[in-house]
Amino acid sequence: MAHPNAPERNVGDVLDRRYRLAERLGRGGFGDVWRAEELLPDGTPFREVALKLLSPDLTDVAQWSEEAKLLASFRHPSLVTVFAAGVLAGTPEQPFVAMELLLGESLADIIKTRRRIPWRRVLGWARDTAAALDVIHVKGVVHLDLKPANLFIAQDGALKVLDFGISRRAGSPVVTRKAKAPAPAAPSADMETAAFVAEHDALSSVHEDKKADGSTTGQKTVVGTPGFMAPEVFELAEPTAATDAYALAVCIVQLTTGRLPYLIADEPPDATDPSTVLAWWSDVRSATLRGELRDLERDAAKLPRGLVALLKRLLAVDPAQRGVPPGGLRALLDEVWERPHGVPDPPYFGLDSYPAEAEGMLFGRDDDVARLGRELEFEPCVVLQGPRGTGKSSLARVGLAPHLARGGADGKDDWVCVEVRPGADPDRALEEALAQASPELCALEGGVDNEALSAFCKSSAIGVVLVVDPLEDVASSEAEKSARLSSMLAAIAEGDLRAGLRAVGVLGEERTQELLDSPLGAALRSQIRYVASPTAAAADEIAFGPADLAGASVAGRSEVVNDIRRELRGGDARLPFVALALRAFWEAREATENGVRLRSERWKELGGVEGALAAHAERVLSAMRPLERQLAEELLLQLWQTDGSLLRWDMRELVDTMGSDATEAEEVLQKLEREHLVRVLRGRVEAAHPALLSSSRRLAAARLAQMERLLFLERVREAAIAWSRADGHRDFLLSDALLKEVRERRAWAGHGL
Structure with a gap:
């Protein structure tokens, strides 16, 4: 459905002797997108472009001319390249944007077929989007129409932010409608609901600008896509970087859960009935302005706690509560990327092995994660061998498994850590671990074998990291109770089961020979990698990395760090005692007006590492x-x-x-x-x-x-x-x-x- 003041365009039309229309790619409420040929002055085709022709009645031509110059200057790997933008000569004048022509599909197309996408893949796309938005935000430009349809995945996997058709500088006038919209009618079959609603202002926020003599310059109206527009857009307030952050949060929710974040239906019951569409539009507007959000923590997508917290923040009704300065959106998402479950409470774990929810809290292990993680990207199996208490289990669970996930190894959207505690019955432990890890893997219970698991991992969007801890239990158990797990580990190590499947074994140094003498020894011998405790150079980040993330202030930092540095130099067995002492130190923190504080004087009162060791021994013996x-x-x-x-x-x-x-x-x-x-x-x-x-x-x-x-x-x-x-x-x-x-x-x- 073309706008009443816009001329109908046809294939072959030449606009301003610069562009020849070749194929209409899309039609929306704010204009049409064409595949077009850019022409040289003599009429020779130069290159193909995506040509966005904006609706004249939704665009102030003079204003757009200025905006276009700025848009064409932006450069970022995740911003679609704008070759030219401005106004084409004609009657009426035609605002346009000429962009690189991309091959691939939009996230709107992807979500239609997949319904829900694993949160880590979506978060990766969101980080790329945020980085692109930061570029325009620091220049004072707001996108204003961020949605899955405007996020494009090129054939090489790169994300591109599209359609700056209604973007504008912060502080510039709100979009002005110069012509009254027609009476509401049902949308055409090829028209999105968003485009239909944009054509009708029956329930939009509308007011008229008046000149000094009392005459009007036109109506200012809400433009955007229902469900993705921030509350301030409805209220015609000044849009900022926080406005785009709101829309990005909606995109994340829809892509990960398959639904909008509001307590309403996701679509009108009947998109062909104008009254039904407008009623739904009213519900969207009301839910947005009231901040009526559904409980994301209970969603079947099982979004991690840290991501949910950020989404709630970015979906706040008040833009100031979102806390998004221009150029600062990517940093917020990076924090969740590193620690998707947030900062645990308490941030120190003592003698406990790190749970999966402690992702991003493994300090002092960057070199080990990079070295072993890189190897695991290309090798099917790694066995972590070392003295007891060097943190091998935590390294496997919250270091190596997330490394594969963040890197998208084997093209997977995410990787799940399936932890097998062999005990006396390794095969039963395997079945129970697979059943708990995923509903799909649960279906394999009782019948899981190499072929079934391999087929699942190849077809699934999520890879599997099989963490066997302790590995020596497999070697020492009865053969009939470990045959399936032993066969699986051998097949993985020998490369027979590869795509989307890895194995990480955790092996105590004192029982290495026992494993090597077992039937598994021949397959795993070349996969063994020694893991020691973190070096003394990591003492500072081990001591206070968690406290810094938890927002604690520290007085007398160097004294504590020096004590821990001495302990780490004492040998591989000292790391557990450092962990004990730091947990006790955190429990002795002081509450202040600005949060919590750690003091070195309290560390001394506790006796440092030796004091924590003595207290632990007393608890054990008592x-x-x-x-x-x-x-x-x-x-x-x-x-x-x-x-x-x-x-x-x-x-x-x-x-x-x-x-x-x-x-x-x-x-x-x-x-x-x-x-x-x-x-x-x-x-x-x-x-x-x-x-x-x-x-x-x-x-x-x-x-x-x-x-x-x-x-x-x-x-x-x-x-x-x-x-x-x-x-x-x-x-x-x-x-x-x-x-x-x-x-x-x-x-x-x-x-x-």
């Missing part, structure tokens, strides 16, 4: 049953000599020294290892931190109370070692005095020898 606690204290005391130096034991020998309590002692030792109080490496047991004995009041008191017994046991052990080294020579048998003492103090020898 939670044990009396016999467990007695055995735990005894085992721990055996890990130091009486002069305070560390002692390393063979694990079997240490357990055997507990005599009749050896079975219970072995279980207690495993618990101490899980709680990071002892370290077991290659069958040898040692204290996880040299300061544990001195920092723990309980252990220090027990040591002092039993010092005489500990000295006795130490003398006997030293004599036994000397005798063993001498191949049992009689000269190294116990002396008469020591032998007498052993006989007299037989009870002391019940534990420790």
Whole structure:
């Protein structure tokens, strides 16, 4: 439906001796788009362009001439290139924009076929859009008609922002309608609802500009697309960067959920009935002005918390509450791109492994994520091997899996982390993990095999990262209970299952040989990559990166950082204690008028890392049953000599020294290892931190109370070692005095020898 004051154009028409119309590409409420040939002065075709012919009755020609000069000057990879813009000579004069002719499809076309698109892909498009908008916003221009139909995906995958037909400088007059619109009628079959509504102002915000003599210059009216127009557009207020931010938020919601964000129907029940369309238009206007939004957190799209928070902010009725300065929209989206679930509370996790919702909180690991993530883009499998407590699980879950997702590996819109905890029944754990990860994967439960999973991953828009943690459980489990998972891992590692599927194994250093000796060893041997703790150079970001994101102020930063730097230099086993201390430090934060504050004085009061270690040891020991606690204290005391130096034991020998309590002692030792109080490496047991004995009041008191017994046991052990080294020579048998003492103090020898 052409506007009454616009001439009807036909294929072959030549406009102002500059453009020859070749094919009408689209018709809307603000004008037509043609594929046209740009002509040289002698009439020779120069290049093909997309020619937007704006409706004269919706455009002030003089105003547009100035706007056009600015539009043609913009350059950005996500802005469609404007070759020329201005006014073509004729009767009436014809406002136009000549742009690069793109091949591809708009997001409006894509959403029609896909209905919903994974949020990470949409967020990536939104970042590109925001970067383009920042370019025009800093120049004072507002797009004013941002919607999926004006966001175009070229054949090379690049996003382009289209149609600046109604954009204008901030502060320039609102679009002026110079002719009264015709009476409402049903839209034509090839006309969008938005275009139909734009032609009728029965429910639009309209007023007349008056000259000094009382005459009118024309009617100012709302222009835009219903559902994507910000409240201030309806109210004819000054549009700003926040106006386009509002429209972009609506685009994100529609693309990810398949619906507009409002508590109304997404489309008129009958788009051919004018009264029905106008009633729907009224509902849209009311919902927009009142800020009546549906609960995005409950939507089936499962949008992450951080993204939902940003969408709510950008959809605020008051533009000032959106907080979008010109040129600052991309930065807001970048923050969500890095931390889609927001900043967790608390931002420090202590000894807990990082959950998937902690994406973007893994500080001190940038090099590891870049190195291993890059490898995982091209290799089907990586096994993270290293000492316990170096953060391998967190690296896999919130480092490598999101790396694949952000990079769009294998052309996937997103990647989901499927975490398998093998335990005693790895195949069952696999089925349960797949069922929990996705409704589609759930359908494979009970029947998932290599072929089924491979077919799913190839066809799905979402890739799968299979994280097996700990991997050694697969090697040590019964063959009939791990056959399916073992077969799958081997097939992935050998490249048989590739598109949209990766495997990441988490392997303890002390059990590496056990894996290599298993049937899986041959397939995974070349995939093993060593992972150490973060270096001391990362101490500052590990210490205060989370606090900075949480908005906390810090007093005495360097003192805390220096303590943590010393700990990280102490060895791979120290990272858990740093995490413990930082969690305790955060819990001791102070509330202020401006938020929260961390003080180094409080860090000292807590005892820093050693204080946190002592508090943790007390919690662990206090939670044990009396016999467990007695055995735990005894085992721990055996890990130091009486002069305070560390002692390393063979694990079997240490357990055997507990005599009749050896079975219970072995279980207690495993618990101490899980709680990071002892370290077991290659069958040898040692204290996880040299300061544990001195920092723990309980252990220090027990040591002092039993010092005489500990000295006795130490003398006997030293004599036994000397005798063993001498191949049992009689000269190294116990002396008469020591032998007498052993006989007299037989009870002391019940534990420790």
